[in-house]
Amino acid sequence: xxxxxxxxxxxxxxxxxxxxxxxxxxxxxxxxxxxxxxxxxxxxxxxxxxxxxxxxxxxxxxxxxxxxxxxxxxxxxxxxxxxxxxxxxxxxxxxxxxxxxxxxxxxxxxxxxx
Amino acid sequence: xxxxxxxxxxxxxxxxxxxxxxxxxxxxxxxxxxxxxxxxxxxxxxxxxxxxxxxxxxxxxxxxxxxxxxxxxxxxxxxxxxxxxxxxxxxxxxxxxxxxxxxxxxxxxxxxxxx
Numbered sequence: 001x002x003x004x005x006x007x008x009x010x011x012x013x014x015x016x017x018x019x020x021x022x023x024x025x026x027x028x029x030x031x032x033x034x035x036x037x038x039x040x041x042x043x044x045x046x047x048x049x050x051x052x053x054x055x056x057x058x059x060x061x062x063x064x065x066x067x068x069x070x071x072x073x074x075x076x077x078x079x080x081x082x083x084x085x086x087x088x089x090x091x092x093x094x095x096x097x098x099x100x101x102x103x104x105x106x107x108x109x110x111x112x113x114x
Numbered sequence: 115x116x117x118x119x120x121x122x123x124x125x126x127x128x129x130x131x132x133x134x135x136x137x138x139x140x141x142x143x144x145x146x147x148x149x150x151x152x153x154x155x156x157x158x159x160x161x162x163x164x165x166x167x168x169x170x171x172x173x174x175x176x177x178x179x180x181x182x183x184x185x186x187x188x189x190x191x192x193x194x195x196x197x198x199x200x201x202x203x204x205x206x207x208x209x210x211x212x213x214x215x216x217x218x219x220x221x222x223x224x225x226x227x228x229x
Contacts (some may be wrong), residue, residue, distance in 0.1 A: 004157075031215055043158065043203065043219040056214045091157050095215055101146055101207070103217060105157040 002026040006092050006105035012112045015082050020083045021109045023092030025076045030094040032075045033103060036060070038044065038090040043091065053099065116141040116174075120204055120220040129192055131142045135189040137204030144216075145183035146178055152201045152222065161202075162208055167219045194227045201225070 005024045013019050026031050048055040049060040049067055066078045075094075079086055089110050093103040121136035137147065146165045150158035164171045164187065171178045177190040191198050198228045201224045206218040 018216055021134065031176075033216065036150075042221045043205075043217075045216045045218065048216050050213075056209075056216055058216075082155055088156075090153075101215065102163055103215065104160060105150075108155075108157045110155070 003106050004094055006090075006106035008109060009107065010110045010112070012084055012114065015084055015113055016097075019079050019082055019091075019111065021090050022078075023077070023106055023112070024073050025075055025092065026104055027073075028063070029081075029094035029104075030097045031055075032067075032069070033089045033093040033095070034077045035077030035093060035105075037091065038088045038107075041105045046077075047089075057059055059060075064085075069076050084113050087111055089112045116208070117161050118204060118206060118218060118220040119203075120223045122223060123221070124224045124226065125224070129195060129227055129229050131194055133191040133194050133198070133225055133227070135202050135204075135225070136188070137187040137220055139185050139206060142166070142185075142206055142208055143182075143210050144208070145210050146207060147178070148205045148217065149176075149178055149187075150203040150219075151204060152203055154201075158203055158205075158219075162207075191225075194225075196227050196229055199226050 007022045032049040037043045047057045047061045047080045089108040092106045117140045119138045148163045149161045154159045160177045164178045179188045203222045204220040208224040
């Protein structure tokens with residue numbers, strides 16, 4: 001069964017460093033998302049991406065964040081200058097298309113900012 | 115203010131019983147609700163989606179109801195098993211069926227099924 005994959009599973013970085021989290025959505029899906037979950041808190045929407053551009057972004061998704069689909073398979077989230085409060089699990093999700101509403105999530109990347 | 119509330123943070127039941135989890139929302143008019151399972155340190159796993167024009171949906175031992183008047187969804191696991199122990203998340207579309215598709219989640223209910 002097709003699934004969303006994410007790498008790395010765990011990323012440790014120093015405050016102020018740049019990180020790139022990678023995702024491979026389900027093949028032929030058209031809509032892509034990033035969510036994050038701070039330990040013990042709810043899953044929060046960050047950004048949605050369709051047709052090679054951002055469709056919607058939350059207040060959390062400030063200028064430090066960016067997303068890219070550099071090729072036909074990868075979908076990345078970049079944090080330019082990490083802060084301590086960026087420590088969280090980051091989940092990528094994908095959705096098939098207009099007629100399908102179900103989002104399928106990846107296993108997540110645990111980001112630890114020291 | 116807009117809220118998505120799931121009944122209790124933790125629910126403990128005996129194996130074989132039916133678990134009932136509640137999701138209430140305020141100041142949203144979702145076109146659908148989704149239920150996910152999340153194990154510790156893992157991503158949400160999709161279980162069921164129910165639309166506003168559907169009162170009930172079933173999948174094996176799972177049943178979801180959706181009452182738009184009460185602004186509530188109930189999630190039932192019948193004949194529960196210890197393997198059902200996990201956190202269950204309720205999510206809705208805040209944009210009412212928009213093609214954007216972003217989801218807003220509740221905090222989840224941690225279910226423990228003991229033998």
